[in-house]
Amino acid sequence: MIVFIVSCLRNISLLSISSMSMLISLQMSFPVFHNKSFVKFGRRFACDLIPYLEKFELLSTDFYENSLGFQVSIVFNSKFNLIFKDNEVVFVTYASGNHFAESKMGIHTLRTNNFTNKIIFYDLGLSLLNIEELQGVCNLEIRVFNYTAYPKFVRNLYGYHFKPIIIADIFREFKAFWIIDASARFKNLTNWKRFNHRVRSGAVEPFALRHPSSHSIFAATHNEMYNYLPLSASIARNYSMFDANTMFVVRSDFAKEAVKWNLLCALTKECMDPPRSKLGCNFTNDRFGVSAGCHRYDQSCINVIVASLKHRLGLPYQGHNLEKIRDSFDKFASVKRGEDMARKLQHFKC
Ligand SMILES: *[C@@H]1O[C@H](CO)[C@@H](O)[C@H](O)[C@H]1NC(C)=O
Ligand SMILES: *[C@@H]1O[C@H](CO)[C@@H](O)[C@H](O)[C@H]1NC(C)=O
Ligand SMILES: *[C@@H]1O[C@H](CO)[C@@H](O)[C@H](O)[C@H]1NC(C)=O
Ligand SMILES: *[C@@H]1O[C@H](CO)[C@@H](O)[C@H](O)[C@H]1NC(C)=O
Ligand SMILES: *[C@@H]1O[C@H](CO)[C@@H](O)[C@H](O)[C@H]1NC(C)=O
Numbered sequence: 001m002i003v004f005i006v007s008c009l010r011n012i013s014l015l016s017i018s019s020m021s022m023l024i025s026l027q028m029s030f031p032v033f034h035n036k037s038f039v040k041f042g043r044r045f046a047c048d049l050i051p052y053l054e055k056f057e058l059l060s061t062d063f064y065e066n067s068l069g070f071q072v073s074i075v076f077n078s079k080f081n082l083i084f085k086d087n088e089v090v091f092v093t094y095a096s097g098n099h100f101a102e103s104k105m106g107i108h109t110l111r112t113n114n115f116t117n118k119i120i121f122y123d124l125g126l127s128l129l130n131i132e133e134l135q136g137v138c139n140l141e142i143r144v145f146n147y148t149a150y151p152k153f154v155r156n157l158y159g160y161h162f163k164p165i166i167i168a169d170i171f172r173e174f175k176a177f178w179i180i181d182a183s184a185r186f187k188n189l190t191n192w193k194r195f196n197h198r199v200r201s202g203a204v205e206p207f208a209l210r211h212p213s214s215h216s217i218f219a220a221t222h223n224e225m226y227n228y229l230p231l232s233a234s235i236a237r238n239y240s241m242f243d244a245n246t247m248f249v250v251r252s253d254f255a256k257e258a259v260k261w262n263l264l265c266a267l268t269k270e271c272m273d274p275p276r277s278k279l280g281c282n283f284t285n286d287r288f289g290v291s292a293g294c295h296r297y298d299q300s301c302i303n304v305i306v307a308s309l310k311h312r313l314g315l316p317y318q319g320h321n322l323e324k325i326r327d328s329f330d331k332f333a334s335v336k337r338g339e340d341m342a343r344k345l346q347h348f349k350c
Contacts, residue, residue: 209242
């Protein structure tokens with residue numbers, strides 16, 4: 001037990017044992033709140049994940065004040081103080097060879113619509129020819145995803161563990177970024193700038209999901225994920241699930257909290273990819289109240305976390321009515337699954 005505590009708290013001294021164990025819980029167990037008071041914790045994530053939190057500078061979050069005494073106060077209110085310039089926003093994407101043609105089209109679309117922002121492309125398993133093509137695009141950085149730095153199961157791309165890891169990696173470095181799948185298409189720079197303005201004004205929470213799916217979080221989340229990330233069934237049924245293929249993240253306490261738990265879940269196989277998880281859903285007529293027997297891995301995870309954080313703060317949520325989505329992405333971006341680009345990427349100057 002002592003070893004366990006010490007391994008969890010190598011950097012923290014001069015605390016009583018009870019404060020220490022409470023601190024470990026705060027660091028490693030997802031807290032649940034209701035009406036601004038603390039209700040319970042999720043199952044504790046393994047202490048040997050602490051080095052990852054250190055690596056990504058997520059060990060201390062400022063989400064709570066006086067957390068040792070459970071005098072939980074929310075450090076921010078619904079007005080977020082978010083500062084970033086349009087040209088500081090980075091587009092982050094990733095692909096292995098089988099999604100490269102789809103991904104190329106996303107880059108082509110950005111650059112032909114006058115988006116000159118930096119693109120970071122995570123190579124999840126590209127060929128040398130793929131990489132050569134990317135090298136002709138201005139302001140594009142290629143990063144090789146380092147599988148050896150993570151548990152073995154991260155290699156299973158169908159568990160989507162890689163995505164929260166990439167988010168954490170980028171979050172450490174950049175103020176504001178889009179994290180986008182190969183299918184995301186950004187077309188309208190003017191409307192995109194307008195969206196940025198809405199974010200800066202505090203109208204959009206700083207971990208923004210806006211592409212709705214047609215069902216609730218509950219319908220497409222494996223119930224064992226809630227062991228680590230508890231969410232009341234009533235919230236999970238009421239809240240619409242959003243697609244994780246297009247997300248906007250801005251540096252803030254809110255986003256840091258989301259990035260942290262998202263990472264811990266991704267590095268825990270039973271959280272992100274519980275036994276018998278499957279992607280394919282079998283929906284009944286009720287796409288909100290009834291489980292469709294499927295799981296959406298990183299998408300389930302980030303939806304559960306963001307729903308919980310929003311609920312904590314009393315922020316508006318998206319219910320069953322999907323017509324009226326506040327500050328949606330569809331004015332400047334869309335998702336085109338399977339829209340491939342057969343020809344080579346042209347050279348772009350920025
Ligand atoms: C991109 O910028 C150029 C030069 O300002 C302009 O002529 C062109 O119409 C723009 N294209 C789009 C898609 O906005
Ligand atoms: C990948 O991670 C391993 C284990 O952390 C490390 O030893 C290695 O240097 C890393 N490789 C690169 C290219 O960063
Ligand atoms: C962006 O959308 C606006 C309408 O919202 C439209 O007037 C404008 O032409 C669009 N720009 C481009 C480059 O598609
Ligand atoms: C979920 O929706 C039902 C019906 O609209 C409502 O009674 C309940 O309070 C909601 N629960 C939460 C947590 O929002
Ligand atoms: C889907 O659910 C229905 C009703 O519960 C069931 O009859 C059917 O066999 C299920 N299909 C699959 C592919 O699981």
